[in-house]
Amino acid sequence: MKLLNKFLNRQSGRPNKLCRNTALGGFLSMTFWFISFVVSAQPIELTPQTPARFDITAQIGIYEDKTSQLPFETVKKTPFTPFQKSALYVPFSSSAHWYKITLRNKTSNEQTRVVKWNSTLTERVDFYIPDQTNSYKIEEGGSFIPSNQLVYTAEEPYAAVKIAPQEEETIFIRIQSQRGHFTSLTLYTTESLADTQLSEFKRIGFVNGIMIIRLFYVLLLVFFVVRDVTFRQYSIFLTFRTIAFWGIISVLGKTITQNGEAATIINFMSYHIMPICYILVLRVVFPIKQLPAFIPTFFNVIIVLVVLLGIGIIVDYHWYWLKAGTFLVVFFWFFIILLFVAAIIRKLKIDWSYSIPFILSISGYIFIQLSTLTGINIPWKYEFANFSYVAEIFVFGLFLGKIIRNHETARLSSEKQLSFTQEQAERLQELDQLKTNFFTGISHEFRTPLTLLIGPLDDLQKKFPKESILPIMQRNAQRLLTLINQLLDLGKLDARQMQVNLQQGDLAKFLQMLSSSFQSLAESRNITFALHQSHSQVLADFDADKIEKIIINLLSNAFKFTENGGRIKMLVEYSPLTPNGGTILFSPIGTVRRAGGGAVITLKDSGIGISPEKLTKIFDRFYQIDDADKRTHEGTGIGLALVKELVDLMKGDIRVESQLGAGTTFYVTLPLTSEARVGADQFGDDKLLVQTPVIELSAEHLGDSPLTFAPQTSENILLIVEDNDDLRAYIRTVFEDAYQVVEAADGQEGLEKALEFVPDIVISDLMMPRMDGFEFCKCLKSNEKTSHIPVVMLTAKATLEDRIEGFELGADDYLVKPFNTAEIKARVRNLVLSREQLKQRFSQPFVETRPEDTPSIDELFIEKVREQIEKRISDSRYSIDELATEMNMSPSQLLR
Incomplete structure (x- = not known):
């Protein structure tokens, strides 16, 4: 220290005191620099006892270049901070991180050591290795460097350095990686590195093998076994x-x-x-x-x-x-x-x-x-990761057996269920076939007796033209034949036995003839009916029988649901095409052209319309829009279903638009060709296929027959409440000789007529528009003016429940259609006689009656009459007319 002070004093020429202070400051600075140098650059000594492989992470110096732009020469002179931790953390950042490693060879031989960066995730790992000229060469590594430019062969970056005996070398490593991760540095001998790489390759290969085998096995299972x-x-x-x-x-x-x-x-x-x-x-x-x-x-x-x-x-x-x-x-x-x-x-x-x-x-x-x-x-993160990988493979393997067993159980159950379902389907198909065969057979059996009915009826009509019952019989026999034909057609469609028989003819003329058969009906009901076709003559292939059934059913529906005075319009648009796709132009009048496209038939009426929720079901078999007991229009639910299936059979299309109260529009699209043979006899005037349509109409559509006859008080009055005009007319013919007959077309009208005429007996149908038979009977029996009138229920419902319901509502008798004429006459006569006897009984002088002797409503009525008579018993001028006025009835009603 003294020598240092003397040296400083000589150099500065200043007093000793100042020199001593200056020397002390310099000494402290040099001491701090020396300690920092020793700590930051603590060399890793290589001795004969040094392991061939050991972790050097805690013996390095680190420096963070936040700009990531500093050159190596600047960084080399910068002090590094000792790390002293077991794992290096590279954070998520764009900074560059520098690591300094000093190796000192304490042996007498040259040492070659390999510094390995233990991570494949680092994007850039640049090794700065000293060479014999005391300069540094750069060996680039990391995931961003193409594999063909790497100087190392392993996945992790590494670099080798040679250290001469009793010398030391300093290695710098520059890291730049956007992705954060943990890693470490390991020092190897060349031999231990080769052994480590071989072990690592084996481990990775084993794990890869397990992963690939497991994946292959699972994929085989998913494609061929466990679906x-x-x-x-x-x-x-x-x-x-x-x-x-x-x-x-x-x-x-x-x-x-x-x-x-x-x-x-x-x-x-x-x-x-x-x-x-x-x-x-x-x-x-x-x-x-x-x-x-x-x-x-x-x-x-x-x-x-x-x-x-x-x-x-x-x-x-x-x-x-x-x-x-x-x-x-x-x-x-x-x-x-x-x-x-x-x-x-x-x-x-x-x-x-x-x-x-x-x-x-x-x-x-x-x-x-x-x-x-x-x-x-x-x-322990890597150890746990390895454990979870292996554990997942083995655990899934254990559960895989259970998964396969459960799948096999479910598969067998599904196959059993499928087999059962198929058996049920086959059984249902057999039943459906039996049903179809039954309907087909029974329909054929019906045709023979119908032929023996329709033919003789035609002869009788010619022989007795004034007989009123014969037209009714003819109409209903023809209606029954139509229904049987429709059932036969449905049976053929179910059995796929119906074929399309195309013949060439004038489709426009055929549709004109079909529509003309409805003209008289339109005129009788004051319905505006018009047919408009885009071309007057169209030579095309079509099945006349099936098109007739389609058009007749659609027009019958339109007339059935259109009120008198309404409108029905049928529009036919033809859009024929040649085989090569070119459009053929038709002459609107008088020129016959060949069709090769299609026809769109639009049928629009001003009828009652269909609600949206019912519109999707109208083509279902046996579906009817009206409620079963309160139907406004009669029908079977077959016609539109047959139309839809016939259109589908001809590869056409049908759709419908409707709005309640605004009418319904049907659109039928049919394909047309011109390749079939010409049906020369198909459209001759003397061999027209079209027959007069049989349309099921409610009585309100028919205005040519009166519903009532003026009663006379001297005879019994019979009220017939029936919505079918033909059946009502037939019942009238049965009873018109013995009774004054009053007629009503539905329950509401029947109740009004009952209150007006107070009939002696009522014959009522069950299924009627506006008010059905049950409601009509209930209203009739709950009114004191009409509660005494006997009611005979006449219906096609023959179940016990319907009969009990009718009796509970006050019906006096119950007859099932078809009825026997003698039986209905006898039952009506007996009911009228029983009421006559009851009337005579109450015509006797008044006596006190017990409540259980009369029905409750009759008792009230009789009690009122008795009270009125007792009030005026002393008046000699008191008459039947005055009593009727006080009871709010007419004299004739009171007498009944």
């Missing part, structure tokens, strides 16, 4: 998980492309999309519907975020996108664990055969991600 939705979803998850494993070890990207940056992005994206696979599994193994409703929406949000972050990473590869993606994976993992905990607490049913392997699968990797995200080193 189950849950297993298929889990197999998709396993497929992407295997791909993600290859991305984690940085194998996937290099296999696809030689571009280092693209390969790095591919590797990251392979496990970035895993939350989507998690959701696929959760939706099939987890009872999502039993949890709050926001869970499915939350899953969709996760999927959207994964996609958006993936796009951000691909387009703009920066640390913030990578960190956000890592955070999303960790967050969703914790959310999945919470879901399972909530399900266990609530005791929800979970498929643990898939859930346990699934939880093991995602848990191993998540601790690595959590450590990377937080920068907190979890020492």
Whole structure:
């Protein structure tokens, strides 16, 4: 120290005191610099006892270049901070990190050592190695460097350095990586590095082999054995998980492309999309519907975020996108664990055969991600990841047996159920065939007696033209024949025995003849009916029989549901095409052209319309729009069903538009060709196929017969309430010799006529428009003016329940159609006689009656009459007319 002071004093020429202070400051500075130098550059000594492989992470110096722009010469002169930790953390950032390693050879031989960077995730790892000229050479490494430019052969970057005996060398490593991760540095001899690489290759190969075999086995099962939705979803998850494993070890990207940056992005994206696979599994193994409703929406949000972050990473590869993606994976993992905990607490049913392997699968990797995200080193993270990988494979293998067994059980049960269903279907098909055969056979059997009825009726009509019952019989026999023909057609359609028989003819003329058969009906009901065709003559192939049935049924429906004075319009548009697709122009009048396109038939009426909820069912067999007991129009529900099936048979199309109160429009599209033979005899005037249509109309459509006859008080009055005009006319002929007959077309009109005429007896149908027979009987029996009138119910409903309901509502007798004339006469006569006897009984001088001797309503009526007579018993001028006025009745009604 003295020598130093003397030296300083000589140099400065200043007093000793000042020199001593200056010397002390310099000494302290040199001491601090020396200590920092010793600490920051503490060399790693290589001795004969040094292991061939050991971790040097805690013996390096570090420096962070936040600008990532400093040159090596500047960094080399910068003091490095000693690290002294067991694991290096490379954060999510764009900074460059420098590491300094000093090796001192304490042996007498030259040493060659290899410094290895233990991570495949780092994007740039540049080694600065000293050479014999005391300068530095750069060996580039990392995932961004193309594999063909790397100087090392392993997956992790490394560089070799030679140290002369009793010398030391300093190595610098520059790291730049946007993605955060943990790593370490290891020092090897060349021999130990080769051994380590071989062991690592074996380990990775073994794991890869297990992953590939497991994936191949699962895919075989999903394609050929376990065809189950849950297993298929889990197999998709396993497929992407295997791909993600290859991305984690940085194998996937290099296999696809030689571009280092693209390969790095591919590797990251392979496990970035895993939350989507998690959701696929959760939706099939987890009872999502039993949890709050926001869970499915939350899953969709996760999927959207994964996609958006993936796009951000691909387009703009920066640390913030990578960190956000890592955070999303960790967050969703914790959310999945919470879901399972909530399900266990609530005791929800979970498929643990898939859930346990699934939880093991995602848990191993998540601790690595959590450590990377937080920068907190979890020492056992890699060991746990290895354990979870192996455990998931073995656990899933154990559960796989149960999964296959459950699938086989379900498959056998399904096959048994399918076999049972097929047997039932075959049985139903047999029953349907039996039904079809029955209807076909019985229909054929009906045709023979009908022929023996219709023919003689035609002869009788010619012989006795004034007999009124014969037209009714002819009409109804023809109607029955039409229904039988429709049933036969349906049977042929069911059996697929109906063929389309095309013949060439003038379709326009044929449709004109069909429509003309309805003209007289339109005139009688004052309905405006018109046919408009785009062309007057069209030579085309068509099945005249089937088109006739289609048009007749549609027009019959239109007339049935259109009120008197309404409108019906039929429009036919022809759009023929030549075989090569060119349009043929028709002359509107008088020119015959060949068709090769189609015809659109539009039929519009101003009828009652159809409600939207019923519109879709009108083509169903036996479906009827009206309520069964209150139908306004008669029908069987066969006509439109037959129309639809015939149109389909001819490869056409039919649709309908309707609005309540505004009418209905049918659109029928039929294809047309011109290749069939000409049916020369098909359209001759003397051999017209079209017959006068038989239309089921309600009585209100027919205005040519009076519904009432003026009654005479000297004879019994019979009220007939029946909506079928022919049946009402027939009943009238049965009773008109013995009774004054009053007629009504429905229950509402019948009640009005009953109150007006107070008949001696009523014959009523059950199914009628506006008011059915049950309601009519109830109203009749609850009114004191008409409660005494006996009612005979006449209906086609023959069930015991219907008969009991009729009797409970006050019906006195019940007859089922078809009825015997002598029987109905006898029953009506007996009921009238019983009421006559009751009338004579109450015509005797008044006596006190017990309530149980008379019905309650009759008792009230008689009590009122008795009170009125007792009030005026002393008045000699008191007459029947005055009593009737006080009772609000006419004298004739009171007498009855």
